[in-house]
C-alpha cells in the first residue's frame with residue numbers, strides 16, 4: 533500500500549481509485565513546478581502527502597455540496613485536492629499570484645478536471661454570488677476570512693477554515709461553529 537493510502541486509511545478517509553491516479557499526476561506536476569517556481573513549502577513527497585491528507589480529512593465530516601470556493605489556493609491546498617476528491621462538487625479556486633494560478637490552470641487541464649475553475653484574482657475582486665461551501669487555509673485570520681467570504685454566503689453556507697490551535701482566540705459565541713481536531717489541525721466549520 534502506498535504511503536498516502538496508508539495515511540488516508542489511518543484517518544478513515546475514503547476516496548476512490550480515480551483519486552489516487554489523479555493525485556499521483558498532481559504530485560508529479562507539483563514536484564516539477566515547485567523546483568522552478570517555489571510554489572509551496574511542501575518540498576518532499578512525504579511533505580506533499582501530509583498536505584494532501586490535511587486537505588482531505590474534512591471529507592469525513594462535510595456534507596455533499598454542489599458549489600464550493602477556495603480562497604487563496606496557492607499550489608492547491610486545500611481546494612485542488614478537495615476538487616479531485618469530490619468530483620460531484622464544482623470548485624472555484626481563487627489565487628491572485630500568477631505563477632500559482634498558472635500552475636492550478638495547468639493541473640486542471642492536465643488532469644481533465646471539469647469541476648474546477650481557476651480565478652487569478654483576489655477574493656475581493658470576484659463577482660458576488662452564493663456558494664454552498666467556502667474553504668481557506670493559511671491565508672489570513674478568521675475575522676478577515678469572514679469578511680472576504682461575506683459576498684459569497686447565503687443562509688446555510690458552510691465555511692471551512694484550516695486553523696491551528698490558536699483558533700480559539702479568533703472565534704466568539706456569535707458564530708454558529710464546530711471545531712474538528714485531527715493531530716495539530718483544528719478545522720473550523722462555521723454555518724452562516
Ligand SMILES: C[S@@+](CC[C@H](N)C(=O)[O-])C[C@H]1O[C@@H](n2cnc3c(N)ncnc32)[C@H](O)[C@@H]1O
Pocket residue numbers: 572603604605606607608609610626627628629632653654655656668669670671680
Ligand atoms: C500562505 S499561502 C497559502 C496557500 C494555500 N492555501 C496553502 O495552504 O498552501 C496564501 C495564499 O493566499 C493568497 N491570497 C492572499 N490574499 C488573498 C486574497 N485576498 N484573495 C485570494 N487569495 C489571496 C496568496 O496569493 C497566497 O497564494
